[in-house]
Amino acid sequence: MQVENKTFFITGGASGLGAACARLLAKSGARVVLADLNQETGSALARELAEAALFVPTNVVDEQSVQQALQAARDHFGTLHGVINCAGIGSAEKVIGKNGPSSLESFTRVININLIGTFNVIRLAGEIISQNTPEESGERGVIINTASVAAFDGQIGQAAYSASKGGIVGMTLPIAREFARYGIRVMTIAPGIFDTPLLAGLPEPARISLGQQVPFPPRLGRPDEYAALAKHIIENEMLNGEVIRLDGAIRMQPR
Numbered sequence: 001m002q003v004e005n006k007t008f009f010i011t012g013g014a015s016g017l018g019a020a021c022a023r024l025l026a027k028s029g030a031r032v033v034l035a036d037l038n039q040e041t042g043s044a045l046a047r048e049l050a051e052a053a054l055f056v057p058t059n060v061v062d063e064q065s066v067q068q069a070l071q072a073a074r075d076h077f078g079t080l081h082g083v084i085n086c087a088g089i090g091s092a093e094k095v096i097g098k099n100g101p102s103s104l105e106s107f108t109r110v111i112n113i114n115l116i117g118t119f120n121v122i123r124l125a126g127e128i129i130s131q132n133t134p135e136e137s138g139e140r141g142v143i144i145n146t147a148s149v150a151a152f153d154g155q156i157g158q159a160a161y162s163a164s165k166g167g168i169v170g171m172t173l174p175i176a177r178e179f180a181r182y183g184i185r186v187m188t189i190a191p192g193i194f195d196t197p198l199l200a201g202l203p204e205p206a207r208i209s210l211g212q213q214v215p216f217p218p219r220l221g222r223p224d225e226y227a228a229l230a231k232h233i234i235e236n237e238m239l240n241g242e243v244i245r246l247d248g249a250i251r252m253q254p255r
């Protein structure tokens with residue numbers, strides 16, 4: 001579908017990859033709903049994007065929060081044509097640490113936010129999109145999820161994170177197969193290493209080192225490069241049920 005005059009619900013839309021999608025889609029004539037926990041950054045971006053954007057405080061793991069955010073989106077923009085699931089957290093914890101086995105709570109938290117939060121939004125937004133009047137092609141909408149190359153090249157310390165992203169990879173095809181009857185496509189992008197606030201905690205030498213591990217281009221990915229792929233996925237109906245690595249050919253080392 002063309003993005004112009006369409007509405008996209010972007011979780012994690014207040015920062016990094018999600019915010020880049022919001023900026024590109026708004027610049028391209030779309031309307032965006034910034035569904036994010038962060039009131040400060042979400043409100044600021046909504047002000048920047050003016051009438052093209054609506055910020056709605058949202059916790060993707062909370063059913064009522066997502067339902068209210070989706071309703072706010074429909075109340076404000078009238079409908080919903082797509083979702084970009086960018087909400088997520090990083091984590092680094094060995095299975096067996098200095099003090100013994102890692103906590104179940106930390107593993108559960110990463111799975112809840114990254115995997116179950118993504119599924120929660122897919123199921124609630126998918127039901128809404130399935131009620132759209134179809135395009136001439138029969139398409140009603142598109143859902144784009146964000147995994148990570150860690151789903152395939154998980155490093156030491158990334159058991160929870162890689163499991164959460166592997167789950168997103170795993171559910172892409174079965175949901176695309178089910179949603180085909182509604183004319184809703186389901187895709188997943190697996191980014192490599194991108195220059196976003198998620199990496200902000202890393203010392204500059206570590207960030208440079210990570211970028212140099214990328215075969216080509218030897219640098220961190222730019223959020224606008226992620227957004228460009230997301231926009232293309234929206235516009236290319238033949239992209240469905242697939243996971244696209246966006247990583248400069250990096251294959252993460254064990255640590």
Ligand SMILES: NC(=O)c1ccc[n+]([C@@H]2O[C@H](COP(=O)([O-])OP(=O)(O)OC[C@H]3O[C@@H](n4cnc5c(N)ncnc54)[C@H](O)[C@@H]3O)[C@@H](O)[C@H]2O)c1
Pocket residue numbers: 011012013014015016017018035036037038058059060061086087088089090113114117146147148149190191192193194195196197198199
């Ligand atoms: N940056 C990278 O190198 C990289 C690589 C691979 C995958 N990813 C994935 O891309 C996605 C976006 O990451 P980013 O780099 O833009 O990070 P980011 O930290 O800049 O943005 C993540 C956003 O998600 C929001 N968020 C977190 N938990 C939430 C929740 N429960 N409900 C709603 N919003 C929530 C945060 O407030 C934040 O605004 C994440 O899923 C991340 O795992 C990032």
Ligand SMILES: C[C@@H](O)[C@H]1CC[C@H]2[C@@H]3CC[C@H]4CC(=O)CC[C@]4(C)[C@H]3CC[C@]12C
Pocket residue numbers: 090091092148149150161191192193198199201202
């Ligand atoms: C492929 C990406 O998903 C990983 C590449 C770099 C990783 C980050 C490295 C710094 C970590 C700091 C931390 O303690 C929490 C997890 C990290 C942010 C980690 C998250 C996964 C990526 C982005």
